[in-house]
Amino acid sequence: MSKIIVTGGCGYIGAHTSIALIAQGYQVVIFDDLSNASEESISRIEKITGTRPELCVVDLKDKNKTNTAFEAHKDASAVIHFAAYKAVKESVEQPLQYYENNLFSLINTLVAQQKFGIKNFIFSSSATVYGIPESCPVTENSPVKRPFSPYGNTKKIAEEILEDNSNSGFSTISLRYFNPIGAHKSGDIGELPNGVPNNLMPFITQTAAGIRKKLMIFGDDYPTKDGTAVRDYIHVMDLAEAHVVAVDRLIHKKQKENFEIYNLGTGTGYSVLEVIKAFETQNNLSLAYEITERREGDVPIVFASTELAAKKLGWRAKRDLNSMVKSAWNWEKNYRKENS
Ligand code: UD1
Numbered sequence: 001m002s003k004i005i006v007t008g009g010c011g012y013i014g015a016h017t018s019i020a021l022i023a024q025g026y027q028v029v030i031f032d033d034l035s036n037a038s039e040e041s042i043s044r045i046e047k048i049t050g051t052r053p054e055l056c057v058v059d060l061k062d063k064n065k066t067n068t069a070f071e072a073h074k075d076a077s078a079v080i081h082f083a084a085y086k087a088v089k090e091s092v093e094q095p096l097q098y099y100e101n102n103l104f105s106l107i108n109t110l111v112a113q114q115k116f117g118i119k120n121f122i123f124s125s126s127a128t129v130y131g132i133p134e135s136c137p138v139t140e141n142s143p144v145k146r147p148f149s150p151y152g153n154t155k156k157i158a159e160e161i162l163e164d165n166s167n168s169g170f171s172t173i174s175l176r177y178f179n180p181i182g183a184h185k186s187g188d189i190g191e192l193p194n195g196v197p198n199n200l201m202p203f204i205t206q207t208a209a210g211i212r213k214k215l216m217i218f219g220d221d222y223p224t225k226d227g228t229a230v231r232d233y234i235h236v237m238d239l240a241e242a243h244v245v246a247v248d249r250l251i252h253k254k255q256k257e258n259f260e261i262y263n264l265g266t267g268t269g270y271s272v273l274e275v276i277k278a279f280e281t282q283n284n285l286s287l288a289y290e291i292t293e294r295r296e297g298d299v300p301i302v303f304a305s306t307e308l309a310a311k312k313l314g315w316r317a318k319r320d321l322n323s324m325v326k327s328a329w330n331w332e333k334n335y336r337k338e339n340s
Helices: 014-025 041-050 063-072 088-094 095-116 152-165 200-208 234-253 272-283 307-313 319-337
Strands: 003-006 027-032 056-057 078-081 119-126 169-176 178-182 214-219 233-235 258-264 289-292
Touching: 003 014, 014 027, 014 041, 014 234, 056 078, 078 095, 078 234, 088 095, 088 152, 095 152, 119 152, 119 234, 152 169, 152 258, 169 234, 178 200, 178 234, 178 319, 200 214, 200 272, 200 289, 200 319, 214 272, 233 234, 233 319, 234 258, 234 307, 258 307
Parallel strands: 003 027, 003 078, 027 056, 078 119, 119 169, 169 258, 178 233, 214 289
Antiparallel strands: none
């Protein structure tokens, strides 16, 4: 059974990926500093999979502690690196915290991997590196631009570091996520942002749960079908399964280049209003919302070309928008019931 180290594995995407890895027979060890996620994720993963992943609480900004954690797991076959801060607005207010956390933890991880001979690495990147794309669908060859936020820039810089670090002895796959939403079908795990959500789906589910009064739609004067911005929403379990495919590719040495990049999206763009409508229809409820000003830095339209991932990884997203909005609400409802 190959051992995979999942950094940031208590977080939203990391926990769903851990579930998908365990389901495919991998042994998962989670490295997390619990700064933005809870240990409870471990019990939730156990409840769903029947296997409790080992948790190693470690701050990857600390080089010595990182080395110690890796030494104990030097038999791992690969690392999937989710551990990072991800709040766009906060990164504009506190850029150094973002550069320090996201880049030091990346470098310490890579140095520890080099030291202990763990040669496979998967990186959690973002479509934010494309900025405002000239055309859609966005392929992996579309120009990378300086992202609007320090958060986004840490993803761009990280990819540059990874490209330089990849060679015949070290293989990397960088996965550029579009907009991951939804939750595991059990409703036992899902997205749980701290404080007021910045992203659309948790704001919608919290509004439906009565925690937020109404959803503000950021702009209805974009050049789109209904004026609201268009994104490529992808079910978090599809995203999780893509990581498993990428791990298989690295471990079985199927990759063609030492550094590969793949978009992870569905290839279909939906507007904010379409997402709201799907949420209302599928869950049989109505959502309070209001149109307001555009949000600074927002991209009008972005959706992925999924051809490279289909051709090289043999992976395509399987779940549709209805499944995304239903699972998101199922999780939110369950969680609020548990905690009421
Ligand atoms: C945002 C980040 C992106 C990051 C991604 C994942 C920005 C500019 N981009 O992407 O860098 O990788 O999250 O964390 O912040 N919307 C509303 N009302 C809301 C929230 C969102 O109308 O309360 C709209 C937005 O204008 C956008 C869409 O919903 O059109 C999706 O927004 P969001 O979920 O924040 O994702 P992105 O902005 O695409």
